[in-house]
Amino acid sequence: MQSLESITDSPFHQNPNNSSSSSSSSNGLYGWLFECHGFWHNLALIIPSLLFVVFLGFQAKKNSQKLSHGRSYIMISYYGFLWLVSLLNLAWSCVQAWECTPGKETAWNVLSLFTTSGMLFLEVSLLAFLLQGNHASGMQALTRTFAISGLIVGLDLLLKAIYLFGFGVPLFINDSEHPHQVKWGLWVIHRLVLTAIYGSILFMYHSKWRERLPARPAFYKYVAIMFIFNAIALFACALTGNGASFGFWLYIAAIICYHALYLPLLYITFLAEFFLEEDLHLENVYYSEMRDAGFFDADWE
Template sequence: MSKNLRGFFSIAPTTSVPAEGADGGDLFVIFRWYNSFFSSSSAARACHGFWHNAALVLPAALFIAYLGFQAKRNIKKLGHGRAYVMIAYYVLLWFAALLNLAWSCLQAWQCAPGKDVAWNLLSLFTASGMLCLEIGIVAFLLQDNYVSGLETLAYTFMVSGIFVGVDVLFKVMCIFGFGVPIFIDVEITHRGKWAIWVAYKLLLSAVYGYILFVHYSKWKDKLPPKPAFYNYAIVLFIFNAIALCACGFAGIGAGIGLWLYNFTVVLYHSFYLPFLYVTFLADFFQEEDWLMDNAYYSEMKDAGFFDSEWD
């Protein structure tokens, strides 16, 4: 490998600047530009910079503002429809969104001495809330769409609760028992961390890949015919496949893998919750509006308001 590419592909980029016009110099400059623009340094460890944090905070804050703007109308519709499952997911969405905003605003805790425990706990709660939504939405949509029974609610949260509980227990053991810095994004040398993330991304890729395989096979009738669900599965499969490659490259010491991993973290925390809301919850609210409009139209038609159109 060329010495000029060492800063791009190694875990610790070199500080020397390659000669002008040398092979690989452009890649080196791009990587150094990214580090200087999106990262800062501290005495303890390299830390994310202003633009990285802004890319997390701004979408999270805008999504909270949007939820707040729509809250009155959405709560009224949820209360009117008595859709217990959707009510539970709406509450959980608010909980995860608030935790995600706090996580985005407190990125500096990764670099602050003595904040490791607080950062790991905040990251653990945030990741668990988002994972509960991710697993629960799959379990929910594999049943009848928008079922409002309490039995469905219990089953859905039992499935997601079991998976999330096992996930939390495993991560607690890794972080506080074995000292694996799972949630320290700026920690780049611990191979155990990358092995864990490779396993996680491989599992998630396999789950979404299996769903897509069944959907496009002769057994597709075993899954519900919900196009939005499969568009969601396609996006999540591609995302987790890219994250899997990033973790694999980072695990073997490639700096581009670390850059790509951090990029996927920003994408997930910035856009996953809005994407989930737009794909599922927003459709539920819009569908309820459509049903109400049809009901009003039927009532007006029965009352003879449209008879004049046929005269």
């Protein structure tokens, strides 16, 4: 007969209080930062996303005044949607542990689905707006831009939701040990389409159709950056689908760069120039008013 000490020392006999305390500690701050993807992965996502939201907060009052003076429906709507997607992206970056937490798969998939769809909407709407020309404005341009973007992103969201919740394809749960062939095939198609779109725009810049594109150097640089990024992501998805571990590492690095840097790139490319133009416009207005009032007459005497 076994002694009482041997029974209590058995690994199968655990104190429920100890197990609950250990599980609570693993689900605390340590688990939030260090488990699942690791400390540096989480930090690389959280810090840039947080800094960009803080930057938007500091610029909110000044930018809101400029938007109200400019009365551009497109810029107002785009700026508001940028705020929404930035907050979603910050929340997505902060809950990376959900991807590896049992019982959180559905919440993680839903949050990932809406976050990526929101970023894709900004991406598509920027292309749809800028391809209309340099001076596209007004309610008609807003309706046309958002209608095209909403249709494309809505179809993309529907297909992803069907594969996620209908067929059980883990689109947003990455596992290098058990690669899902259907998942990586879908991501290859997704990146291939985006790479082809950006590549065709770059081709137009060096062809006789260049005059149809807006003459904005920042837009050309943005398209070149997005073409290179999507080409790298396409290469990574293809390698991962074939079982290459380097491809999985490259794909994770691409996802980190996208969620950490895309929204600031979008702001610099599209909105920062608009707010700078508004500053110059207001300075010209003030100068004209002061000149009409005779403030500079003494300079000519």
